[in-house]
Amino acid sequence: MSRFFAGDSDSDTESDISDPETQQTAATTARYVLSDEEEEVKRVVRSEKDKRLDEISECVKVLRNSKKIKDVSKVQTDFDTLVRVFTKAKSVIEKNGIPRVYIRTLAELEDFVKELWEDKKKLSKLNAKALNTLRQRIRKYNKDFETDINAYRENPDAGDEEGKEDATKDSGSENEAAADSDSDDEEVEPRAKPPKAKKPARTYGSDDDDSDWSMSSESESSTDEEGKAKPMSTYTVEYFLKRNKTDDSGRKKTKKAREPKKEKNIADDGDDGDWDTQRSKKQKTLFKDKEEITPAAVMTKFGDIMSSRGKKGVDKNEQTDLLKQLLGHVEEANLSTAVLIKVGLGIVTSMLDYNTKLSNSMKMETWLSCLEHTNNLLDRAEGSTVMVNEAVGEEEENVEDNGEPLKLRGSFLTLTERMDEEFTKILQNTDAHSTDYVERLTSEHSLCSLIERVDKYLLSHDGTAADMCSICMRQIDHLYYKFDAKHSSTREDKVTRSKLQTLCNFIYDHEVPDRTRTRTLLSHVYYFALHDRFFEARDLLLMSHLQDSINHSDVPTQILYNRTMAQLGLCAFRHGIIRDAHTALNDLQSSGRAKELLAQGLLTQRHNERSPEQEKIEKMRLIPFHMHINLELLECVYLTSSMLLEIPYMAANEHNLKKRIQSKSFHHQLRQSERQPLVGPPETMREHVVAASHAMKMGDWRACRDFMLVVKCWDLFRNVTDVKEMLTKKIKEETLRTYLFSYSNVYDSLSLDTLREMFELTQGTVHSVVSKMIINEDLHAVLDEPSSVIVTQRAEPTRQQSLAMQLSEKVGALFDNNDKLFNARTGDMYWGRQQGGNWQRNQGEWGGRRGGGRGGRGGRQNDRQHGGHDRHDRQHGGHDRHDRHDRHDRHGQHDRNDRRGGGRQNDRGGRGGRQNDRYDHHDRHDRRSDRRN
Numbered sequence: 001m002s003r004f005f006a007g008d009s010d011s012d013t014e015s016d017i018s019d020p021e022t023q024q025t026a027a028t029t030a031r032y033v034l035s036d037e038e039e040e041v042k043r044v045v046r047s048e049k050d051k052r053l054d055e056i057s058e059c060v061k062v063l064r065n066s067k068k069i070k071d072v073s074k075v076q077t078d079f080d081t082l083v084r085v086f087t088k089a090k091s092v093i094e095k096n097g098i099p100r101v102y103i104r105t106l107a108e109l110e111d112f113v114k115e116l117w118e119d120k121k122k123l124s125k126l127n128a129k130a131l132n133t134l135r136q137r138i139r140k141y142n143k144d145f146e147t148d149i150n151a152y153r154e155n156p157d158a159g160d161e162e163g164k165e166d167a168t169k170d171s172g173s174e175n176e177a178a179a180d181s182d183s184d185d186e187e188v189e190p191r192a193k194p195p196k197a198k199k200p201a202r203t204y205g206s207d208d209d210d211s212d213w214s215m216s217s218e219s220e221s222s223t224d225e226e227g228k229a230k231p232m233s234t235y236t237v238e239y240f241l242k243r244n245k246t247d248d249s250g251r252k253k254t255k256k257a258r259e260p261k262k263e264k265n266i267a268d269d270g271d272d273g274d275w276d277t278q279r280s281k282k283q284k285t286l287f288k289d290k291e292e293i294t295p296a297a298v299m300t301k302f303g304d305i306m307s308s309r310g311k312k313g314v315d316k317n318e319q320t321d322l323l324k325q326l327l328g329h330v331e332e333a334n335l336s337t338a339v340l341i342k343v344g345l346g347i348v349t350s351m352l353d354y355n356t357k358l359s360n361s362m363k364m365e366t367w368l369s370c371l372e373h374t375n376n377l378l379d380r381a382e383g384s385t386v387m388v389n390e391a392v393g394e395e396e397e398n399v400e401d402n403g404e405p406l407k408l409r410g411s412f413l414t415l416t417e418r419m420d421e422e423f424t425k426i427l428q429n430t431d432a433h434s435t436d437y438v439e440r441l442t443s444e445h446s447l448c449s450l451i452e453r454v455d456k457y458l459l460s461h462d463g464t465a466a467d468m469c470s471i472c473m474r475q476i477d478h479l480y481y482k483f484d485a486k487h488s489s490t491r492e493d494k495v496t497r498s499k500l501q502t503l504c505n506f507i508y509d510h511e512v513p514d515r516t517r518t519r520t521l522l523s524h525v526y527y528f529a530l531h532d533r534f535f536e537a538r539d540l541l542l543m544s545h546l547q548d549s550i551n552h553s554d555v556p557t558q559i560l561y562n563r564t565m566a567q568l569g570l571c572a573f574r575h576g577i578i579r580d581a582h583t584a585l586n587d588l589q590s591s592g593r594a595k596e597l598l599a600q601g602l603l604t605q606r607h608n609e610r611s612p613e614q615e616k617i618e619k620m621r622l623i624p625f626h627m628h629i630n631l632e633l634l635e636c637v638y639l640t641s642s643m644l645l646e647i648p649y650m651a652a653n654e655h656n657l658k659k660r661i662q663s664k665s666f667h668h669q670l671r672q673s674e675r676q677p678l679v680g681p682p683e684t685m686r687e688h689v690v691a692a693s694h695a696m697k698m699g700d701w702r703a704c705r706d707f708m709l710v711v712k713c714w715d716l717f718r719n720v721t722d723v724k725e726m727l728t729k730k731i732k733e734e735t736l737r738t739y740l741f742s743y744s745n746v747y748d749s750l751s752l753d754t755l756r757e758m759f760e761l762t763q764g765t766v767h768s769v770v771s772k773m774i775i776n777e778d779l780h781a782v783l784d785e786p787s788s789v790i791v792t793q794r795a796e797p798t799r800q801q802s803l804a805m806q807l808s809e810k811v812g813a814l815f816d817n818n819d820k821l822f823n824a825r826t827g828d829m830y831w832g833r834q835q836g837g838n839w840q841r842n843q844g845e846w847g848g849r850r851g852g853g854r855g856g857r858g859g860r861q862n863d864r865q866h867g868g869h870d871r872h873d874r875q876h877g878g879h880d881r882h883d884r885h886d887r888h889d890r891h892g893q894h895d896r897n898d899r900r901g902g903g904r905q906n907d908r909g910g911r912g913g914r915q916n917d918r919y920d921h922h923d924r925h926d927r928r929s930d931r932r933n
Helices: 011-018 020-030 048-068 072-088 090-096 100-118 125-154 160-179 217-226 295-307 316-333 337-352 364-382 412-428 435-441 444-460 465-477 491-509 514-530 534-544 546-552 555-574 578-590 612-620 631-652 664-675 685-697 701-709 712-716 720-746 752-759 763-775 799-826 829-851 853-875 881-908 911-932
Strands: 387-389 407-409 749-751 781-784 789-792
Touching (some): 048 072, 048 090, 048 100, 100 125, 316 337, 337 407, 364 444, 412 435, 412 444, 412 465, 444 465, 465 491, 465 514, 491 514, 514 534, 534 546, 546 555, 555 578, 555 631, 631 664, 631 685, 631 712, 631 720, 664 685, 685 720, 701 720, 720 752, 720 763, 749 752, 752 763
Parallel strands (some): 387 407
Antiparallel strands (some): 749 789, 781 789
């Protein structure tokens, strides 16, 4: 509408507005003028209970919005905020009880976390990390409200209406009471302002003249009442505030109360209400009402359904439902067992094909359904003459009882192997520290029973040797790592042991691939080592020579080899064979990647980052948690073995710079402790081993024993008492050897009785240790048998002498290096050859002096001759080119002869002197030729 028709106006206002400067100043001042309603703000009194409940409701609302968008990190933040608000309202809650909306929120949040946890792989890294933290916090926090949450779950709809009525009554009474209360307990809030109408849009073609706008008070009041726009000069802050929408009648639009959604009922026809939903596609009917169901018709329908297997856009759930419906029709028609088995095999296959990705695992309910169907199929197959084999062609299949043998194309072995692999993936994708893992692990017994049934079925139905070996290998995979606590006493363990032995011997007797034979042998060695049969396990491993060819095997076989070596090392330690235990564990622990080598987890790589595909592949190789070997126990055994071997060796070779290092990680721990300015009492396992090593160096076996026995890792062994007794005995023996190495040069003689009392060993043990040290020439002493006394011999150099020898060796090496560097920098090849000859002659002179006086004299004579040759060359430097070439050749020959003679003196003694006499003849011949020239 044009402003010309807006209405009449006073001349004064028109003149004021017509002036642009006046209009601008009026507009700027009028825009920020507060209305009378804003100046007189009315206050609402609210009780503390209402305030706290509103805060909780707002937090719940924000939390639900975050749940809708599945922003887990935001849900975690909102949950923390909700907990803080709830804690703040503790005084109100103690009087009135916990709000039901809070209990409902906790229950819904717990269900939300469980739902996301099943599809954790689809989340981003940030949300997955937040989900782990949120899951732990909710578990811990909901324990205090467990009773209320269970009551809510039993009857979630109870108390809602009563709670609303009580809330309205309580709020009314509290508002009346709060009006008379003190102002300290009140909260002042502005009352909602009356809604203002929006400014109508200007129509096309309106006049630009500002004087056409109506500015009268009557038009203003009328436009206010009718919801029309005011002129800009009289707009207040009220106009720009957000206000509720109103309908044509002036009443506020109220949203209908959201009714709870009814559960989806697919089976019903939707007569119960409008909220019932149904599938958009009706389920297909395979057979009509009066259609005859025959084996041929069933196989035709079965072929049609299975032909869509693997195609894009095919609903796998629908395919499984159709197969189950077909199986029901077959059972109703009472068809042959072959038809039932054929349709049942299709159902299990379709269930196993549900996951297209190798890294994803089946749901546990689906897996249990597959297990049940497979057991039912085996029940039918065992009591019939139906032959189920993969070698049967599609044209050879026969499902009708027409006198010919019933044959089906399929394999129970393949289904069992697939189910075993899926069970392993289920355990891999389950939190190992949750109760779900324990519950799912209980299904392993059912899986083992299924494998045994398939083994019996193949044996009774003339299965091939390859299939029999494959099913035996599956049984071995579920037996080799299990230990029976009553190993030698009960009959049950003997049955288990003989069963594993029978399975392994069956595979050894047949021609199988190298991979199967290798895995069988490694499992056999692992089983022997687990049951403390060390010598049998060691001999079997050494006879196989696997350590030479294991690097060419596949990755899972290498992982099994690493696990076997770890278990063999633990077995050797339990037997007290320390050196073999150290050798078996050295390759695993020295690399620092024992966790990865045993496939018990992934380590972060510093330099190279894994690609997502590589990370998925490595995660699929991880073994389930119940098969893990304790890494801390492995490290403790390795460090203890290193201590018992390295400390005596370090004491015996204290002054030897070129001593070998058997355990790098052990020496690294010792160096780390020596660098610390202040060493406190040991706390970790590594610190205990280092403290015990220092005590063993000093010969204090009691302190060493106390440090070692405090470590909690020893409790992980089955026979803890035997292991601790063995460890104490080894500590005493090695401390005795260290004591003799360190302090034997102080004594003239030592009594065996004194050593026996010091280290609390038997006479025979002390005698054995000392005799071995003397025989191996580790201890320079003599044992006097009648008096039981060790008489030491001062053959070893003192510390001052050994340091002087080390210094002389270093100075000699430095001198040789300086000569080589000087010759390299001069660049004169002839001079370099001369210096090389001098260096070798010097070495020959030292060698000649050691071998005999004649060799030394020959070396000095050779030096004098060589100096004469040099002077002779300088005097005759002006001859023609031919003479210089001739002399150069001859002197080169002399130089080579000199080097040859001087170099051989070190080995042949005085031969160099005789050779130098022959060289004088050549020298005289050269001088005669020079005179003739």
